[in-house]
Amino acid sequence: MMEQPNSFRAGPDENGRFGIYGGRFVAETLMPLIKDVESAYEAARIDPDFIAKLDYYLKYYVGRPSPLYFAERMTEHLGGAKIYFKRDELNHTGAHKINNTMGQILLAKRMGKKRIIAETGAGQHGVATATVCALFDLPCVVYMGATDIQRQAPNVFRMKLLGAEVVPVTSGSATLKDAMNETLRDWVAHVDDTFYIIGTVAGPHPYPAMVRDFQSVIGTEVRQQILELEGRLPNSLVACIGGGSNAMGLFHPFLDEASVDIFAVEAAGEGIETGRHAASLSAGRPGVLHGNRTYLLQDDDGQITEAHSISAGLDYPGIGPEHSWLHDVGRVNYVSATDQEALDAFQLCSRIEGIIPALEPAHALAHVMRVAGDLPADHLLVMNMCGRGDKDVFTVAEALGVTL
Amino acid sequence: MSGAQGRIGRRFAALKKANRAGLVTFVMSGDPDLDTSHAILDGLTDAGADIIELGMPFSDPMADGPAIQAGGQRALKNGQNLKRTLAMVEEFRAADDETPIVLMGYFNPICQYGVAAFVADAYKMGVDGLIVVDTPLEEDDELRVPAEAAGLDFIRMVTPATGDARIGELVSGARGFIYYVSVTGITGAGSALIDDIAAGVERVRRATDLPVAVGFGVRTPDQGAEIARVADGVVIGSAIVDIVAQGVDQGVHRDGGPATGLADDVLGFVKELSAGVINARK
Numbered sequence: 001m002m003e004q005p006n007s008f009r010a011g012p013d014e015n016g017r018f019g020i021y022g023g024r025f026v027a028e029t030l031m032p033l034i035k036d037v038e039s040a041y042e043a044a045r046i047d048p049d050f051i052a053k054l055d056y057y058l059k060y061y062v063g064r065p066s067p068l069y070f071a072e073r074m075t076e077h078l079g080g081a082k083i084y085f086k087r088d089e090l091n092h093t094g095a096h097k098i099n100n101t102m103g104q105i106l107l108a109k110r111m112g113k114k115r116i117i118a119e120t121g122a123g124q125h126g127v128a129t130a131t132v133c134a135l136f137d138l139p140c141v142v143y144m145g146a147t148d149i150q151r152q153a154p155n156v157f158r159m160k161l162l163g164a165e166v167v168p169v170t171s172g173s174a175t176l177k178d179a180m181n182e183t184l185r186d187w188v189a190h191v192d193d194t195f196y197i198i199g200t201v202a203g204p205h206p207y208p209a210m211v212r213d214f215q216s217v218i219g220t221e222v223r224q225q226i227l228e229l230e231g232r233l234p235n236s237l238v239a240c241i242g243g244g245s246n247a248m249g250l251f252h253p254f255l256d257e258a259s260v261d262i263f264a265v266e267a268a269g270e271g272i273e274t275g276r277h278a279a280s281l282s283a284g285r286p287g288v289l290h291g292n293r294t295y296l297l298q299d300d301d302g303q304i305t306e307a308h309s310i311s312a313g314l315d316y317p318g319i320g321p322e323h324s325w326l327h328d329v330g331r332v333n334y335v336s337a338t339d340q341e342a343l344d345a346f347q348l349c350s351r352i353e354g355i356i357p358a359l360e361p362a363h364a365l366a367h368v369m370r371v372a373g374d375l376p377a378d379h380l381l382v383m384n385m386c387g388r389g390d391k392d393v394f395t396v397a398e399a400l401g402v403t404l
Numbered sequence: 405m406s407g408a409q410g411r412i413g414r415r416f417a418a419l420k421k422a423n424r425a426g427l428v429t430f431v432m433s434g435d436p437d438l439d440t441s442h443a444i445l446d447g448l449t450d451a452g453a454d455i456i457e458l459g460m461p462f463s464d465p466m467a468d469g470p471a472i473q474a475g476g477q478r479a480l481k482n483g484q485n486l487k488r489t490l491a492m493v494e495e496f497r498a499a500d501d502e503t504p505i506v507l508m509g510y511f512n513p514i515c516q517y518g519v520a521a522f523v524a525d526a527y528k529m530g531v532d533g534l535i536v537v538d539t540p541l542e543e544d545d546e547l548r549v550p551a552e553a554a555g556l557d558f559i560r561m562v563t564p565a566t567g568d569a570r571i572g573e574l575v576s577g578a579r580g581f582i583y584y585v586s587v588t589g590i591t592g593a594g595s596a597l598i599d600d601i602a603a604g605v606e607r608v609r610r611a612t613d614l615p616v617a618v619g620f621g622v623r624t625p626d627q628g629a630e631i632a633r634v635a636d637g638v639v640i641g642s643a644i645v646d647i648v649a650q651g652v653d654q655g656v657h658r659d660g661g662p663a664t665g666l667a668d669d670v671l672g673f674v675k676e677l678s679a680g681v682i683n684a685r686k
Contacts, residue, residue, distance in 0.1 A: 015542065025511060025538040027467040028561040029588050032570070171473050177464060184466045189589035191565050288511045288538065289464060301485040302516030303463040 008255035008331050011322060016205020019328060021321035024204040026291045029188045037195075038206040040111045045213065050106065054214075057102050061135070062092045064099075064217065068225035068382070073352045074368075081375035083368060084234070085385040086222050086250065089358065095387035096218060096246045097128035101197055103214035105132040108195035115194045116140045119183040121148055121176030121242075122312030123155025124358075124387065125199030130164035140164040143182045145175040152312060155391060173306050176316050180290050200243025201320030204291030208320050215249025222382055223253050230380055236261040239384040240363040241334070242278065242314035244323045246386035255331060264323065265367045267309035268336035278307035280319040281327050281334045294321040310339035310399060311359035313387070337366035343399055345369055346389060358387030359395065411504040411532045412557050412580040415454055416615040416636060425632035426454035427681045428617050429674055430508065430641030432475035433458050433492055434484025436652050436666075441479070443667035444648075445496055449503045451671040452678020455617075455637065457535065460489050460509030467537045469592035471642035474649055486513050486522070490529045497530030506533040506559060506580070511547065519547055523554035533557035533580045541574055552579065561585050562608050564600070575612035581637060582614050587621045592642030595621040602634040625680030632684035640677055647673050 011018040024034055044050040058064040067090065071083045088096040101118075108116060116138050120126030126142040133140035142159055146168040149156050159166050172178035180203075187196045201208045201215070226234050237254060239247035241264040254260045269277035277283065280295040287296040289304055297305045297317035307317045326332040337345075345365035350356045357365060364383050372381060389396070397404050419426045429448055434441050448456050461476035461484050468476070493505055507526060514522050514536065526534070534556055539547055541560070548558040557580030562571055565588050575582060584604055586596040596604075601618055608616050618631050619639025631638045651666035 024540065024542050026540060027537050028540050028574075029467075029563040029565055029585060031540045031542070032565050032567065171470070172463060172477070181464050181466045185469070185590045188467065189593060191588050285516075287515055290466070291538075296512075298512070298516065300516065301487075302513035303480060303485075304512070305463075 004329065008326065008329070009252060011325065012205060012209050016209070018322045018325035021286070021294050021324040022205055022208055022292050024291060025288045025293065026184070026204045027188060029191065030184070030204070033187070033191050034204050036111070041107060041206050041210050044107055044110055050110065054103055054106055058099065058217065062098050062102060063090060065221045065225070066090050068222055068229065070229070071353055074349070077352055078369060078372035080373040080377065081379040081381040082377065083372060084226070084380065084382045085355070086218060086382060088218060088246065088384060088386045089355070089361070089388035093128050093131050094390065095124045095128065095358065096215060096249060097125045097199060098131065099217055099249065100199065100211050100214040100245060101125070101128040101132045104195070104197040104210070105136055105138070108138070108197070109136060111195065113193060113195035114138065115190065116197055117143070117183050117186050117194055118197045118199060119143050119176065119179040120199065121145070121179065121315055122391065123148070123152040123159065124313055124391070126164070126166070127155055127158050127162070129197050129199070130159040130162035133164060134162045141186065142166050143169050143179040143186070145173070145179050146170045147174040148176065148179070148312060152391070175306065177290070177304060184290070200245040201248045201322060202243045202290060202292060202294065202318055208292065208322055211245050212248045212252055212322065215245050216252045218246065218249035218384065219251060219253035222250060226380065226382065232380070233257055233260055234380040234382045235259070236263060236379065236381045238263045238265065238364045238368055238381065239386065240265045240314060240360045241319065241323065242267065242316050242360065243318070244320040246384050248320060248322060250384045251332060262332045263367060264332055264334050265363045266334060266336040267311055267314035267363055268338040269308040269310070271338055272336060276308040277336070278309040278314050278316060279336045280317060281323065282336050284317070286324065289318055292321045294318050294324045295327070310342060310395060311363065313358070313360045314363065335367055337363040339399070341366035343396065346392070346396060355385065356389035357385055358389045359392045361386050410557060411502060412455065412506070415504050416581065419454060419636065424685055425635055425681055426617070426637040427452055427628070427678050428455040428457055428619070428637045428639040429453040429644060429677070430457040430459060430639060431670070432461060432472065432479055432645055433489040434461060434479030434482060435475040435645065435648055436478040437482040438484065438488060440666055442492060442495065444670050445492060446499065447667060447671040448674060449500055451674040452682070453503065453674055455504045455506065457506045457508045457639065457641065458489065458493065460486060460507055460513060462510040462513055465510060467590055469590040469642060471592045471645045471649065475645040478652065486517050490525055490531070493531050494529040504532040505530065506535055507531050508535040509537070511536050511538050514547065519550055523551045523556060527555045531556060533559050535559045535561070535583060548577065559583055564588050564604055568607060571608060571611045575608070575614060578612070578614060580614070582608050582612060582616045583639070584608055584616050584618045584635070585620045586618050589620065591620055593621050595623065595627060598630050598634070601631060605635050625676045628677050629680035629684040632681040638681055644670060644673060
């Protein structure tokens with residue numbers, strides 16, 4: 001383990017690094033643009049007008065704050081820790097993604113950009129981007145892998161209803177990483193008028209820090225809510241992690257609270273040992289992709305390999321650079337859950353809490369199910385319910401052998 | 405030795421003496437397979453290439469257009485990797501000790517090979533320079549410094565979006581030549597107007613005495629000739645890689661076997677490009 005820093009919340013440094021991770025590994029054509037985004041964001045984040053505008057839309061359009069809900073029956077069922085769900089699935093569009101797209105589109109407007117582009121895997125970030133583009137009347141182009149377009153037809157239709165153009169990406173493996181490549185190519189060709197809304201805490205600096213800041217509303221609310229409800233901080237936090245934006249949003253305000261144990265749950269797919277998974281930290285190595293240095297799934301030659309998960313939102317061969325750093329310094333515990341464990345959690349939560357979770361937080365819940373029973377009753381555990389499962393009913397039905 | 409005394413420096417000095425621009429040809433190593441790619445590489449000098457850019461295929465080439473993406477995919481599918489690419493250079497050098505070879509690609513395969521081992525092996529096999537698309541000025545120390553110490557020229561890119569102050573920073577650490585990207589876009593994208601290219605080259609020349617080669621979007625012998633009048637080098641890549649793709653599509657090439665006809669098609673096109681570049685200033 002590395003030497004412990006004074007604060008886990010100080011990053012990134014002026015070069016966009018969290019330890020050795022992060023940075024700005026982009027083509028020269030994009031550098032001036034990325035520096036523009038960085039300086040515009042640095043000005044916006046301390047501008048009271050920008051903050052007030054963001055707060056307004058988060059409250060009246062997104063529906064924040066989301067409740068911190070005591071999952072009483074889940075607590076009884078598991079027979080140990082007191083379990084709270086942070087209900088970010090109740091946000092407009094049904095996931096945490098809009099916390100970030102709202103922030104970025106306000107920044108794009110402030111920068112005078114006329115066109116928005118985004119990548120999407122499962123379609124949740126694409127829908128959240130198309131939504132804010134409709135709200136602010138900006139044209140929106142969403143790149144999506146051709147394979148994902150087939151798997152996620154309802155979200156493709158949603159984006160189109162919202163007025164976005166959905167461009168199928170057939171290059172490479174035709175999934176999320178290829179959609180991100182294609183969005184970067186679009187950006188290189190439209191540097192003057194276009195803003196790229198990245199959906200997770202990855203990509204070149206300042207995106208990992210900016211997306212984290214916009215998502216930190218989750219953890220900031222949790223802190224206030226748990227103090228109101230329990231009069232003390234939680235003992236542990238649990239969130240699922242693909243790129244890692246919902247996890248970083250929950251964790252970041254608590255990183256310097258030494259008493260809070262933090263767990264992030266990667267997608268183990270069919271099992272880490274099968275090679276068919278999306279667990280970049282558990283089974284990957286540091287490398288450089290999509291503008292940052294971070295843990296990646298790759299072969300010996302440095303070619304990026306495909307991720308596999310039943311949850312399309314966790315199906316990414318990389319992870320945000322700040323997570324890579326938090327992994328190396330040991331502040332956050334990175335664990336994993338398989339497709340099967342997530343499916344079990346999905347069904348249990350639906351039956352006993354009346355909440356159909358997205359398959360992504362079902363991974364977090366799978367970890368909670370493994371550990372909660374062995375924890376004392378006064379252990380306060382907060383899990384981020386970062387998305388609702390309506391989008392996943394077809395996938396789950398298929399996995400359970402049910403024909404709809 | 406590299407720099408002024410290396411193959412790149414010597415080649416540009418000779419071109420200047422001959423009062424003509426150099427033809428810089430990009431081919432993807434291992435595309436569509438190792439044997440055919442060898443046949444193409446070995447024939448490039450005779451076909452008129454003054455400098456060879458050899459692509460190192462990468463699964464996620466974010467700055468490349470469809471042609472070079474597809475070339476990289478074909479190569480990877482047939483087992484190309486960085487070791488094989490370096491071995492290709494070594495074989496090439498056995499027969500040709502003068503034509504400069506610049507490796508072009510992305511950082512991650514180099515990271516996994518190990519930077520120190522890579523720059524040492526590359527120099528030993530006869531590589532002269534590196535162009536790594538995703539290591540801009542802010543990030544290139546960790547590769548550029550060891551590369552130069554090993555004897556390689558680390559070539560930097562300037563684009564129309566690069567401001568004059570930044571050009572000054574870029575050229576101060578650059579060696580070999582400056583790669584002027586003529587369009588803000590990906591490789592093989594639409595072509596820029598010659599007046600804009602000339603103005604861009606002028607901006608670079610005001611900041612450095614290094615030769616300036618122009619690439620991205622140069623597709624035909626006529627376009628090559630036009631640029632050869634205003635720049636020190638003309639880089640042609642996607643149009644060459646497209647010929648490989650056509651050969652594959654037309655069944656000239658079959659998986660696993662060398663395709664002599666395909667290499668001939670590519671080299672024939674390079675001869676046309678060369679004639680255009682050589683005659684441009686006459």
